[in-house]
Amino acid sequence: MRALLIGLLTVFKHLFMRPVTLEYPEKKRELSPAFRGKLYTSGCIGCGICKKVCPSGAIQYNKDSDNKVTSYTFDLKKCIFCGNCMYYCPKGAIKMEPEYELGSDNISDLKLSYKGGNND
Amino acid sequence: MTQGWLGMTKTTLKLNLGPQHPSTHGVLRLILELEGEKILSCEPDIGYLHRGMEKMAEKLSYIQYLPVVDRIDYLAGCFYSELFCRTIENALNIELSERDKNIRVLLLELNRISSHLLWIGAFLMDLGAVSPFFYSMREREMVLRFFEKLTGQRMMYNYFVFGGVRNDIGYIDDIKEIIKILPNKIKDYERIITDNPIFLARTKNKGILEKSVAANYSITGVNLRASGISYDLRQNDYLYKGYEFNPVVLQGKDAWARYKARILELKESLNLIRQALDKISKTKTQAKTFISPLGIKLPEGEYYNEIEAPRGLASIYIKSLGDNVPYRLKWRTGSYYSVNLLKKLLLGEFLNDAIAIAGSLDIILPEVDK
Ligand code: SF4
Ligand code: SF4
Numbered sequence: 001m002r003a004l005l006i007g008l009l010t011v012f013k014h015l016f017m018r019p020v021t022l023e024y025p026e027k028k029r030e031l032s033p034a035f036r037g038k039l040y041t042s043g044c045i046g047c048g049i050c051k052k053v054c055p056s057g058a059i060q061y062n063k064d065s066d067n068k069v070t071s072y073t074f075d076l077k078k079c080i081f082c083g084n085c086m087y088y089c090p091k092g093a094i095k096m097e098p099e100y101e102l103g104s105d106n107i108s109d110l111k112l113s114y115k116g117g118n119n120d
Numbered sequence: 121m122t123q124g125w126l127g128m129t130k131t132t133l134k135l136n137l138g139p140q141h142p143s144t145h146g147v148l149r150l151i152l153e154l155e156g157e158k159i160l161s162c163e164p165d166i167g168y169l170h171r172g173m174e175k176m177a178e179k180l181s182y183i184q185y186l187p188v189v190d191r192i193d194y195l196a197g198c199f200y201s202e203l204f205c206r207t208i209e210n211a212l213n214i215e216l217s218e219r220d221k222n223i224r225v226l227l228l229e230l231n232r233i234s235s236h237l238l239w240i241g242a243f244l245m246d247l248g249a250v251s252p253f254f255y256s257m258r259e260r261e262m263v264l265r266f267f268e269k270l271t272g273q274r275m276m277y278n279y280f281v282f283g284g285v286r287n288d289i290g291y292i293d294d295i296k297e298i299i300k301i302l303p304n305k306i307k308d309y310e311r312i313i314t315d316n317p318i319f320l321a322r323t324k325n326k327g328i329l330e331k332s333v334a335a336n337y338s339i340t341g342v343n344l345r346a347s348g349i350s351y352d353l354r355q356n357d358y359l360y361k362g363y364e365f366n367p368v369v370l371q372g373k374d375a376w377a378r379y380k381a382r383i384l385e386l387k388e389s390l391n392l393i394r395q396a397l398d399k400i401s402k403t404k405t406q407a408k409t410f411i412s413p414l415g416i417k418l419p420e421g422e423y424y425n426e427i428e429a430p431r432g433l434a435s436i437y438i439k440s441l442g443d444n445v446p447y448r449l450k451w452r453t454g455s456y457y458s459v460n461l462l463k464k465l466l467l468g469e470f471l472n473d474a475i476a477i478a479g480s481l482d483i484i485l486p487e488v489d490k
Contacts, residue, residue, distance in 0.1 A: 003315035010311045011251050020258050032265075036272040053413050055184040082187030082278045087286065088413050096272070 035098035036083045039074045041114050044093040050085035059085060076102055076110040132160060137474065139168050146485025150462065150478070154471060162466040162474075164459045169489040177449035182208060183413040187278040192451060193487040194275050195238055198224075198231040199429040200451075201280040202359075203436045207425045208282045211418045211440075214411065219403040220284040225359050226295070226396040227267075227279065229389040233302070234263040235430040236382045236389075239482050243379065244313060246479040247322050252312055259305050266294040283411045289400060296397070299390055306386055314380065323375035327465050327477030330373065337464065338457045341432030342385060343481055346370045346377040353428035363395050375480035382482075417444050431455045431482050453487040 022029055031037075044061065046069040051059045058078035062070050086094040104110060133154045139147040147168035153161040173192055177185050189204045190197030202224060209216065216224075241256035264274045269291050271277040279286045313319055329339070329347045344351055345368055352367035354360045368384040370377045418440035426435035432454020439448040458481040465481075466474050 001317075004317060007312040007316050010308050014251075014255075020261075032269040032272075034269060034272040049414065052181070053183050055180055055188055080187065080191075080276070081273070082276065083272060084183070084187055084278070084413075088183075 031098035036081045036096040038097050038099040040095045041072050044069045053084040053088045072114045074112040157470045159466045169485045173490040181444045182416045190276045195235040196430045203427050205280045207423050214283045222396050222399040223285050223289045229392045232430045233389050234260050243479045246475050288405045322476050326375045326473050328373050337461045341454050342381045346381040347373045378480045455483045455487040458483050
Protein backbone atom coordinates (compact mmCIF):
# COMPACT_ATOMS: atom_id res chain seq x y z
CA MET A 1 0.00 0.00 0.00
CA ARG A 2 2.80 2.33 0.97
CA ALA A 3 4.64 1.57 -2.24
CA LEU A 4 1.51 2.41 -4.24
CA LEU A 5 1.18 5.76 -2.48
CA ILE A 6 4.81 6.67 -3.06
CA GLY A 7 4.38 5.78 -6.72
CA LEU A 8 1.24 7.88 -7.03
CA LEU A 9 2.93 10.83 -5.37
CA THR A 10 5.85 10.59 -7.78
CA VAL A 11 3.46 10.59 -10.71
CA PHE A 12 1.49 13.44 -9.15
CA LYS A 13 4.66 15.53 -8.97
CA HIS A 14 4.70 15.60 -12.75
CA LEU A 15 1.44 17.55 -12.87
CA PHE A 16 3.37 20.64 -11.96
CA MET A 17 6.19 20.23 -14.44
CA ARG A 18 6.45 22.00 -17.73
CA PRO A 19 5.33 19.98 -20.76
CA VAL A 20 8.10 18.44 -22.80
CA THR A 21 6.14 17.59 -25.93
CA LEU A 22 5.45 19.81 -28.94
CA GLU A 23 2.30 19.99 -31.06
CA TYR A 24 3.78 18.90 -34.34
CA PRO A 25 3.23 20.06 -37.11
CA GLU A 26 2.16 23.43 -35.72
CA LYS A 27 5.29 23.69 -33.63
CA LYS A 28 8.62 22.30 -34.63
CA ARG A 29 11.73 21.60 -32.71
CA GLU A 30 14.94 23.21 -33.75
CA LEU A 31 17.29 20.57 -35.05
CA SER A 32 20.99 20.55 -34.58
CA PRO A 33 22.90 22.05 -37.53
CA ALA A 34 24.73 18.75 -37.89
CA PHE A 35 21.48 16.90 -38.65
CA ARG A 36 21.73 14.86 -41.82
CA GLY A 37 18.70 15.81 -43.90
CA LYS A 38 18.18 17.18 -47.39
CA LEU A 39 21.20 16.94 -49.66
CA TYR A 40 22.75 19.78 -51.65
CA THR A 41 25.68 19.79 -54.01
CA SER A 42 27.81 22.46 -55.60
CA GLY A 43 31.33 22.45 -56.87
CA CYS A 44 31.43 18.82 -57.92
CA ILE A 45 34.32 17.76 -60.13
CA GLY A 46 32.91 14.37 -60.98
CA CYS A 47 35.54 12.19 -59.37
CA GLY A 48 33.00 9.49 -58.58
CA ILE A 49 34.00 8.77 -54.98
CA CYS A 50 30.55 9.57 -53.62
CA LYS A 51 29.04 7.04 -56.00
CA LYS A 52 31.45 4.39 -54.80
CA VAL A 53 30.80 4.92 -51.09
CA CYS A 54 27.01 5.25 -51.36
CA PRO A 55 25.44 2.03 -50.06
CA SER A 56 22.16 2.42 -51.90
CA GLY A 57 23.05 3.69 -55.35
CA ALA A 58 21.19 6.95 -54.82
CA ILE A 59 23.64 9.14 -56.73
CA GLN A 60 23.65 9.76 -60.48
CA TYR A 61 25.55 12.37 -62.44
CA ASN A 62 26.21 13.15 -66.06
CA LYS A 63 29.30 14.60 -67.66
CA ASP A 64 29.71 16.34 -70.99
CA SER A 65 32.50 15.77 -73.49
CA ASP A 66 34.81 18.19 -71.59
CA ASN A 67 34.51 15.94 -68.54
CA LYS A 68 32.48 18.61 -66.74
CA VAL A 69 29.54 17.63 -64.62
CA THR A 70 26.29 18.78 -66.23
CA SER A 71 23.75 17.42 -63.80
CA TYR A 72 23.84 15.72 -60.44
CA THR A 73 20.92 13.84 -58.87
CA PHE A 74 20.16 12.33 -55.48
CA ASP A 75 17.34 9.82 -55.46
CA LEU A 76 15.54 10.28 -52.15
CA LYS A 77 13.65 7.03 -52.66
CA LYS A 78 16.92 5.20 -52.27
CA CYS A 79 18.96 7.46 -50.02
CA ILE A 80 19.29 6.33 -46.40
CA PHE A 81 20.84 9.63 -45.21
CA CYS A 82 23.96 7.92 -44.02
CA GLY A 83 26.20 10.83 -44.98
CA ASN A 84 28.92 8.72 -46.55
CA CYS A 85 28.89 10.84 -49.72
CA MET A 86 29.32 14.01 -47.68
CA TYR A 87 32.09 12.61 -45.49
CA TYR A 88 34.21 11.25 -48.30
CA CYS A 89 33.82 13.88 -51.03
CA PRO A 90 37.35 15.26 -51.52
CA LYS A 91 35.98 18.66 -52.60
CA GLY A 92 33.43 19.04 -49.81
CA ALA A 93 30.85 19.46 -52.55
CA ILE A 94 27.99 17.78 -50.71
CA LYS A 95 26.11 19.35 -47.82
CA MET A 96 23.30 17.92 -45.76
CA GLU A 97 20.96 20.43 -44.16
CA PRO A 98 18.57 19.87 -41.23
CA GLU A 99 15.49 19.66 -43.43
CA TYR A 100 13.49 16.53 -42.90
CA GLU A 101 10.01 17.01 -44.36
CA LEU A 102 10.91 15.64 -47.74
CA GLY A 103 7.76 13.68 -48.53
CA SER A 104 5.75 14.62 -51.58
CA ASP A 105 2.72 13.53 -53.61
CA ASN A 106 4.72 13.96 -56.74
CA ILE A 107 7.26 11.25 -57.36
CA SER A 108 9.53 13.50 -59.41
CA ASP A 109 10.03 15.71 -56.33
CA LEU A 110 11.87 12.83 -54.79
CA LYS A 111 14.74 13.34 -57.16
CA LEU A 112 16.92 16.22 -56.07
CA SER A 113 18.60 17.46 -59.24
CA TYR A 114 21.30 20.08 -59.35
CA LYS A 115 22.48 21.61 -62.60
CA GLY A 116 26.16 21.92 -63.31
CA GLY A 117 28.26 20.99 -60.35
CA ASN A 118 31.43 22.77 -61.35
CA ASN A 119 32.84 25.61 -59.36
CA ASP A 120 32.87 28.02 -62.28
CA MET B 121 -9.04 -33.26 -28.12
CA THR B 122 -8.94 -34.62 -24.59
CA GLN B 123 -11.45 -36.03 -22.20
CA GLY B 124 -12.53 -33.41 -19.71
CA TRP B 125 -14.82 -33.01 -16.76
CA LEU B 126 -17.95 -35.27 -16.70
CA GLY B 127 -16.92 -36.89 -19.95
CA MET B 128 -17.13 -33.67 -21.95
CA THR B 129 -14.54 -33.16 -24.66
CA LYS B 130 -11.94 -30.42 -24.42
CA THR B 131 -10.32 -28.86 -27.43
CA THR B 132 -7.29 -26.67 -27.58
CA LEU B 133 -7.24 -23.26 -29.20
CA LYS B 134 -4.61 -22.01 -31.60
CA LEU B 135 -3.97 -18.32 -31.06
CA ASN B 136 -1.79 -16.02 -33.09
CA LEU B 137 -0.11 -13.45 -30.91
CA GLY B 138 1.11 -10.91 -33.40
CA PRO B 139 2.62 -10.14 -35.88
CA GLN B 140 0.80 -6.84 -35.42
CA HIS B 141 0.46 -7.01 -31.68
CA PRO B 142 1.65 -3.82 -29.94
CA SER B 143 3.42 -5.80 -27.25
CA THR B 144 5.67 -7.73 -29.55
CA HIS B 145 7.95 -4.73 -30.20
CA GLY B 146 8.15 -5.19 -33.90
CA VAL B 147 6.64 -7.96 -35.90
CA LEU B 148 6.94 -11.19 -33.99
CA ARG B 149 4.30 -13.84 -34.43
CA LEU B 150 3.84 -16.35 -31.65
CA ILE B 151 1.61 -19.29 -32.49
CA LEU B 152 0.24 -20.37 -29.13
CA GLU B 153 -1.72 -23.46 -28.37
CA LEU B 154 -4.02 -22.82 -25.45
CA GLU B 155 -6.07 -24.93 -23.18
CA GLY B 156 -8.28 -22.42 -21.47
CA GLU B 157 -5.78 -19.75 -20.50
CA LYS B 158 -2.87 -22.12 -20.20
CA ILE B 159 -0.19 -22.24 -22.85
CA LEU B 160 0.51 -25.76 -24.08
CA SER B 161 2.99 -24.90 -26.80
CA CYS B 162 4.54 -21.86 -28.38
CA GLU B 163 6.02 -21.60 -31.82
CA PRO B 164 7.71 -18.28 -32.67
CA ASP B 165 7.44 -17.30 -36.32
CA ILE B 166 10.08 -14.82 -37.34
CA GLY B 167 11.26 -13.22 -40.56
CA TYR B 168 8.77 -10.38 -41.04
CA LEU B 169 11.56 -7.82 -40.74
CA HIS B 170 14.15 -9.67 -42.74
CA ARG B 171 16.24 -7.27 -44.80
CA GLY B 172 18.97 -9.55 -46.01
CA MET B 173 21.68 -7.88 -43.96
CA GLU B 174 24.14 -10.73 -44.41
CA LYS B 175 23.58 -11.20 -48.13
CA MET B 176 23.81 -7.45 -48.63
CA ALA B 177 27.35 -7.51 -47.26
CA GLU B 178 28.46 -9.78 -50.07
CA LYS B 179 27.67 -7.08 -52.61
CA LEU B 180 28.74 -3.91 -50.81
CA SER B 181 32.31 -2.84 -50.18
CA TYR B 182 33.32 -2.49 -46.53
CA ILE B 183 32.85 1.25 -46.51
CA GLN B 184 29.43 0.96 -48.15
CA TYR B 185 28.36 -1.62 -45.61
CA LEU B 186 29.42 0.52 -42.65
CA PRO B 187 26.24 2.66 -42.46
CA VAL B 188 24.10 -0.43 -42.97
CA VAL B 189 25.28 -2.17 -39.79
CA ASP B 190 23.75 0.57 -37.63
CA ARG B 191 20.39 -0.71 -38.79
CA ILE B 192 20.76 -4.25 -37.50
CA ASP B 193 19.58 -3.12 -34.11
CA TYR B 194 18.23 0.36 -34.48
CA LEU B 195 18.13 0.92 -30.74
CA ALA B 196 21.80 0.15 -30.26
CA GLY B 197 23.48 0.87 -33.55
CA CYS B 198 26.79 1.84 -32.00
CA PHE B 199 27.46 -1.69 -30.87
CA TYR B 200 27.26 -3.19 -34.31
CA SER B 201 29.30 -0.36 -35.78
CA GLU B 202 31.91 -0.98 -33.16
CA LEU B 203 31.92 -4.69 -33.88
CA PHE B 204 32.30 -4.19 -37.60
CA CYS B 205 34.98 -1.51 -37.30
CA ARG B 206 36.87 -3.55 -34.75
CA THR B 207 37.01 -6.54 -37.06
CA ILE B 208 38.36 -4.50 -39.95
CA GLU B 209 40.86 -2.77 -37.66
CA ASN B 210 42.13 -6.06 -36.28
CA ALA B 211 42.44 -7.54 -39.72
CA LEU B 212 44.36 -4.57 -41.11
CA ASN B 213 46.34 -3.91 -37.90
CA ILE B 214 45.01 -0.41 -37.41
CA GLU B 215 45.76 0.97 -33.94
CA LEU B 216 43.19 3.16 -32.23
CA SER B 217 44.34 6.19 -30.27
CA GLU B 218 43.61 6.25 -26.55
CA ARG B 219 41.21 9.14 -27.02
CA ASP B 220 39.21 7.38 -29.69
CA LYS B 221 38.92 4.28 -27.54
CA ASN B 222 37.47 6.29 -24.69
CA ILE B 223 35.10 8.16 -26.99
CA ARG B 224 33.86 4.82 -28.21
CA VAL B 225 33.27 3.56 -24.68
CA LEU B 226 31.40 6.75 -23.88
CA LEU B 227 29.10 6.42 -26.86
CA LEU B 228 28.55 2.71 -26.38
CA GLU B 229 27.43 3.24 -22.83
CA LEU B 230 25.20 6.17 -23.74
CA ASN B 231 23.69 3.99 -26.41
CA ARG B 232 23.14 1.23 -23.88
CA ILE B 233 21.35 3.72 -21.64
CA SER B 234 19.04 4.85 -24.42
CA SER B 235 18.28 1.25 -25.28
CA HIS B 236 17.53 0.22 -21.70
CA LEU B 237 15.40 3.32 -21.15
CA LEU B 238 13.24 2.45 -24.11
CA TRP B 239 12.92 -1.09 -22.82
CA ILE B 240 11.78 0.07 -19.38
CA GLY B 241 9.10 2.26 -20.93
CA ALA B 242 7.90 -0.36 -23.37
CA PHE B 243 7.89 -3.17 -20.83
CA LEU B 244 5.82 -1.17 -18.37
CA MET B 245 3.49 -0.18 -21.18
CA ASP B 246 2.98 -3.88 -21.92
CA LEU B 247 1.98 -4.39 -18.32
CA GLY B 248 -0.50 -1.55 -18.52
CA ALA B 249 1.45 1.23 -16.79
CA VAL B 250 1.36 4.26 -19.04
CA SER B 251 3.24 6.97 -17.13
CA PRO B 252 6.69 5.35 -16.96
CA PHE B 253 6.72 5.13 -20.74
CA PHE B 254 6.53 8.90 -21.04
CA TYR B 255 9.11 9.46 -18.36
CA SER B 256 11.64 7.09 -19.82
CA MET B 257 11.10 8.46 -23.32
CA ARG B 258 11.70 11.94 -21.97
CA GLU B 259 15.06 10.94 -20.55
CA ARG B 260 15.94 8.96 -23.65
CA GLU B 261 15.30 12.08 -25.67
CA MET B 262 18.14 13.84 -23.84
CA VAL B 263 20.51 11.12 -24.92
CA LEU B 264 19.21 11.11 -28.48
CA ARG B 265 19.59 14.86 -28.77
CA PHE B 266 23.18 14.57 -27.72
CA PHE B 267 23.68 11.95 -30.41
CA GLU B 268 21.97 14.18 -32.94
CA LYS B 269 24.32 17.05 -32.20
CA LEU B 270 27.42 14.93 -32.30
CA THR B 271 26.72 12.49 -35.10
CA GLY B 272 23.98 14.16 -37.11
CA GLN B 273 21.38 11.52 -36.55
CA ARG B 274 19.30 10.23 -33.68
CA MET B 275 19.54 6.51 -34.25
CA MET B 276 21.59 5.63 -37.33
CA TYR B 277 24.81 7.28 -36.34
CA ASN B 278 27.44 6.13 -38.85
CA TYR B 279 29.89 7.67 -36.42
CA PHE B 280 32.47 4.98 -35.81
CA VAL B 281 34.87 4.60 -38.72
CA PHE B 282 37.76 2.29 -39.38
CA GLY B 283 40.57 3.62 -37.23
CA GLY B 284 38.60 5.86 -34.89
CA VAL B 285 35.54 8.05 -34.87
CA ARG B 286 34.17 10.45 -37.46
CA ASN B 287 34.81 13.72 -35.65
CA ASP B 288 36.14 14.54 -32.24
CA ILE B 289 33.85 14.50 -29.24
CA GLY B 290 32.01 17.69 -28.39
CA TYR B 291 28.98 18.78 -26.36
CA ILE B 292 30.54 17.51 -23.15
CA ASP B 293 28.14 19.73 -21.20
CA ASP B 294 25.22 17.77 -22.58
CA ILE B 295 26.69 14.55 -21.25
CA LYS B 296 27.38 16.13 -17.89
CA GLU B 297 23.76 17.21 -17.77
CA ILE B 298 22.63 13.66 -18.53
CA ILE B 299 24.84 12.27 -15.78
CA LYS B 300 23.45 14.83 -13.37
CA ILE B 301 19.77 14.36 -14.13
CA LEU B 302 19.50 10.66 -14.84
CA PRO B 303 20.26 9.22 -11.36
CA ASN B 304 17.35 11.18 -9.90
CA LYS B 305 15.07 10.03 -12.67
CA ILE B 306 16.08 6.43 -12.13
CA LYS B 307 15.14 6.89 -8.48
CA ASP B 308 11.76 8.15 -9.67
CA TYR B 309 11.24 5.05 -11.82
CA GLU B 310 12.11 2.86 -8.91
CA ARG B 311 9.66 4.69 -6.70
CA ILE B 312 6.88 4.15 -9.22
CA ILE B 313 7.72 0.67 -10.41
CA THR B 314 9.99 -1.51 -8.30
CA ASP B 315 7.78 -2.16 -5.27
CA ASN B 316 4.45 -1.51 -6.89
CA PRO B 317 2.20 -4.41 -5.80
CA ILE B 318 0.59 -4.76 -9.24
CA PHE B 319 3.98 -4.85 -10.93
CA LEU B 320 5.23 -7.37 -8.38
CA ALA B 321 2.20 -9.59 -8.89
CA ARG B 322 2.76 -9.61 -12.62
CA THR B 323 6.50 -10.19 -12.64
CA LYS B 324 7.61 -11.96 -9.45
CA ASN B 325 8.14 -15.67 -10.06
CA LYS B 326 6.99 -15.31 -13.64
CA GLY B 327 9.09 -16.71 -16.45
CA ILE B 328 11.69 -18.36 -14.28
CA LEU B 329 14.87 -18.93 -16.23
CA GLU B 330 17.00 -21.61 -14.65
CA LYS B 331 20.76 -21.48 -15.08
CA SER B 332 20.93 -24.74 -16.98
CA VAL B 333 18.14 -23.70 -19.36
CA ALA B 334 19.80 -20.35 -19.95
CA ALA B 335 23.07 -22.06 -20.76
CA ASN B 336 21.44 -24.63 -23.04
CA TYR B 337 19.57 -21.96 -24.97
CA SER B 338 22.70 -19.79 -25.35
CA ILE B 339 21.15 -16.88 -23.49
CA THR B 340 23.54 -14.01 -22.83
CA GLY B 341 23.46 -10.47 -21.57
CA VAL B 342 21.17 -9.13 -18.89
CA ASN B 343 18.83 -12.12 -19.10
CA LEU B 344 21.66 -14.45 -18.21
CA ARG B 345 23.03 -12.24 -15.46
CA ALA B 346 19.58 -11.96 -13.88
CA SER B 347 19.66 -15.75 -13.56
CA GLY B 348 22.77 -15.65 -11.46
CA ILE B 349 25.52 -16.32 -13.99
CA SER B 350 28.22 -13.71 -14.03
CA TYR B 351 29.17 -13.38 -17.66
CA ASP B 352 29.84 -9.92 -19.01
CA LEU B 353 32.16 -9.48 -21.96
CA ARG B 354 33.00 -5.96 -20.88
CA GLN B 355 35.21 -7.44 -18.18
CA ASN B 356 37.83 -8.49 -20.69
CA ASP B 357 37.05 -6.26 -23.63
CA TYR B 358 40.07 -4.35 -24.88
CA LEU B 359 38.11 -1.09 -25.07
CA TYR B 360 37.17 -1.28 -21.41
CA LYS B 361 40.68 -1.90 -20.19
CA GLY B 362 41.42 0.33 -17.20
CA TYR B 363 37.76 0.87 -16.38
CA GLU B 364 36.38 -0.05 -13.01
CA PHE B 365 33.30 -2.03 -13.53
CA ASN B 366 31.18 -4.57 -11.65
CA PRO B 367 28.87 -6.73 -13.71
CA VAL B 368 25.29 -6.71 -12.46
CA VAL B 369 24.42 -10.22 -11.31
CA LEU B 370 21.12 -11.05 -9.63
CA GLN B 371 19.83 -14.38 -8.37
CA GLY B 372 16.11 -13.79 -8.95
CA LYS B 373 15.76 -15.61 -12.29
CA ASP B 374 12.29 -14.16 -12.88
CA ALA B 375 10.91 -11.24 -14.91
CA TRP B 376 11.26 -8.93 -11.95
CA ALA B 377 14.97 -9.72 -11.62
CA ARG B 378 15.47 -8.95 -15.29
CA TYR B 379 13.81 -5.58 -14.79
CA LYS B 380 15.91 -4.84 -11.72
CA ALA B 381 19.09 -5.89 -13.49
CA ARG B 382 18.45 -3.38 -16.25
CA ILE B 383 17.85 -0.60 -13.75
CA LEU B 384 21.16 -1.48 -12.08
CA GLU B 385 22.87 -1.61 -15.45
CA LEU B 386 21.75 1.95 -16.12
CA LYS B 387 23.61 3.02 -13.02
CA GLU B 388 26.64 0.96 -13.98
CA SER B 389 26.66 2.56 -17.42
CA LEU B 390 26.52 6.03 -15.88
CA ASN B 391 29.50 5.03 -13.81
CA LEU B 392 31.43 4.00 -16.91
CA ILE B 393 30.48 7.23 -18.65
CA ARG B 394 31.89 9.23 -15.76
CA GLN B 395 35.15 7.36 -16.04
CA ALA B 396 35.24 7.75 -19.80
CA LEU B 397 34.69 11.51 -19.53
CA ASP B 398 37.50 11.69 -17.05
CA LYS B 399 39.85 9.80 -19.34
CA ILE B 400 38.84 11.86 -22.37
CA SER B 401 39.56 15.11 -20.57
CA LYS B 402 43.11 13.90 -19.98
CA THR B 403 43.84 13.34 -23.67
CA LYS B 404 44.16 15.91 -26.44
CA THR B 405 42.55 16.04 -29.83
CA GLN B 406 44.86 14.54 -32.39
CA ALA B 407 45.01 14.82 -36.12
CA LYS B 408 43.15 11.93 -37.67
CA THR B 409 44.96 9.28 -39.61
CA PHE B 410 43.03 9.21 -42.82
CA ILE B 411 42.20 5.77 -44.09
CA SER B 412 41.14 5.81 -47.69
CA PRO B 413 37.59 4.52 -47.92
CA LEU B 414 38.14 2.92 -51.28
CA GLY B 415 40.17 -0.20 -51.70
CA ILE B 416 39.80 -1.63 -48.21
CA LYS B 417 40.51 -5.31 -48.64
CA LEU B 418 40.72 -7.91 -45.93
CA PRO B 419 43.48 -10.46 -46.39
CA GLU B 420 42.25 -13.96 -47.06
CA GLY B 421 41.08 -15.65 -43.90
CA GLU B 422 38.38 -15.80 -41.27
CA TYR B 423 37.70 -13.12 -38.69
CA TYR B 424 35.62 -13.21 -35.56
CA ASN B 425 34.82 -10.64 -32.90
CA GLU B 426 32.32 -10.19 -30.13
CA ILE B 427 30.96 -7.49 -27.87
CA GLU B 428 28.49 -7.10 -25.02
CA ALA B 429 25.46 -5.45 -26.61
CA PRO B 430 22.40 -4.38 -24.57
CA ARG B 431 20.56 -7.53 -25.62
CA GLY B 432 23.35 -9.98 -25.08
CA LEU B 433 26.43 -11.15 -26.84
CA ALA B 434 26.73 -9.84 -30.38
CA SER B 435 29.33 -11.25 -32.67
CA ILE B 436 30.46 -11.06 -36.24
CA TYR B 437 32.12 -13.61 -38.46
CA ILE B 438 33.71 -12.65 -41.76
CA LYS B 439 35.23 -14.96 -44.29
CA SER B 440 37.28 -13.11 -46.82
CA LEU B 441 38.91 -14.32 -50.01
CA GLY B 442 40.98 -11.19 -50.26
CA ASP B 443 38.44 -9.18 -52.26
CA ASN B 444 36.97 -5.82 -51.36
CA VAL B 445 33.75 -7.58 -50.34
CA PRO B 446 33.43 -10.41 -47.83
CA TYR B 447 32.79 -13.91 -49.14
CA ARG B 448 30.45 -14.50 -46.22
CA LEU B 449 29.43 -12.36 -43.28
CA LYS B 450 27.45 -13.63 -40.32
CA TRP B 451 25.97 -11.81 -37.35
CA ARG B 452 25.08 -13.30 -34.02
CA THR B 453 22.57 -11.28 -32.09
CA GLY B 454 21.26 -11.75 -28.56
CA SER B 455 17.55 -11.41 -29.27
CA TYR B 456 17.51 -14.30 -31.70
CA TYR B 457 18.24 -16.69 -28.86
CA SER B 458 15.77 -14.99 -26.55
CA VAL B 459 12.99 -15.58 -29.08
CA ASN B 460 13.91 -19.23 -29.22
CA LEU B 461 13.77 -19.37 -25.45
CA LEU B 462 10.08 -18.41 -25.52
CA LYS B 463 9.29 -21.95 -26.72
CA LYS B 464 10.44 -23.20 -23.36
CA LEU B 465 9.66 -20.31 -21.05
CA LEU B 466 6.01 -19.91 -21.95
CA LEU B 467 5.04 -23.55 -21.44
CA GLY B 468 2.49 -23.94 -18.70
CA GLU B 469 2.16 -20.19 -18.15
CA PHE B 470 -1.04 -18.24 -18.51
CA LEU B 471 -1.73 -16.21 -21.62
CA ASN B 472 -1.73 -12.90 -19.81
CA ASP B 473 1.69 -13.64 -18.38
CA ALA B 474 3.04 -14.39 -21.84
CA ILE B 475 3.33 -10.68 -22.59
CA ALA B 476 5.11 -9.98 -19.32
CA ILE B 477 7.56 -12.81 -19.90
CA ALA B 478 8.25 -12.05 -23.55
CA GLY B 479 8.61 -8.36 -22.71
CA SER B 480 11.06 -9.03 -19.91
CA LEU B 481 13.50 -10.72 -22.31
CA ASP B 482 13.99 -7.46 -24.25
CA ILE B 483 13.47 -8.89 -27.69
CA ILE B 484 13.89 -6.59 -30.63
CA LEU B 485 12.87 -7.89 -33.99
CA PRO B 486 15.20 -6.19 -36.46
CA GLU B 487 17.99 -7.86 -34.58
CA VAL B 488 16.31 -11.24 -34.79
CA ASP B 489 15.47 -11.11 -38.49
CA LYS B 490 18.50 -9.12 -39.67
S1 SF4 C 1 30.26 15.18 -55.23
FE1 SF4 C 1 32.35 15.09 -54.52
S2 SF4 C 1 32.80 12.90 -54.43
FE2 SF4 C 1 30.97 13.12 -55.68
S3 SF4 C 1 31.75 13.20 -57.76
FE3 SF4 C 1 31.55 15.32 -57.06
S4 SF4 C 1 33.55 15.84 -56.24
FE4 SF4 C 1 33.52 13.61 -56.43
S1 SF4 D 1 23.50 10.05 -47.78
FE1 SF4 D 1 24.23 7.95 -48.03
S2 SF4 D 1 22.57 6.93 -49.15
FE2 SF4 D 1 22.24 9.13 -49.37
S3 SF4 D 1 23.23 9.66 -51.28
FE3 SF4 D 1 24.74 10.02 -49.66
S4 SF4 D 1 25.88 8.10 -49.51
FE4 SF4 D 1 24.03 7.66 -50.69
